[in-house]
Amino acid sequence: MGFLHRSKNQCKLCHERFDKNQELIEHARKVHHQSILRCRSCGMEFLHEEDRLHHVQEEKEKKLDRRRHR
Ligand SMILES: [Zn+2]
Ligand SMILES: [Zn+2]
Numbered sequence: 001m002g003f004l005h006r007s008k009n010q011c012k013l014c015h016e017r018f019d020k021n022q023e024l025i026e027h028a029r030k031v032h033h034q035s036i037l038r039c040r041s042c043g044m045e046f047l048h049e050e051d052r053l054h055h056v057q058e059e060k061e062k063k064l065d066r067r068r069h070r
Helices: 021-031 049-069
Strands: none
Touching: none
């Protein structure tokens, strides 16, 4: 953790920084009219396809975990 957070919520187009990823997404949508990607199962929003895929992968693993412990 730690250093990974440094530029995580920074806008790549105007380099403005945000505390929360959700704020960055709102900014990108309103200011840059960027298209927002959405997780089909929980509705969480992402700016980049690779972020969405990473999240979907994590959700899949969590589901498998749950099944294993039942
Ligand atoms: Zn921006
Ligand atoms: Zn999700």
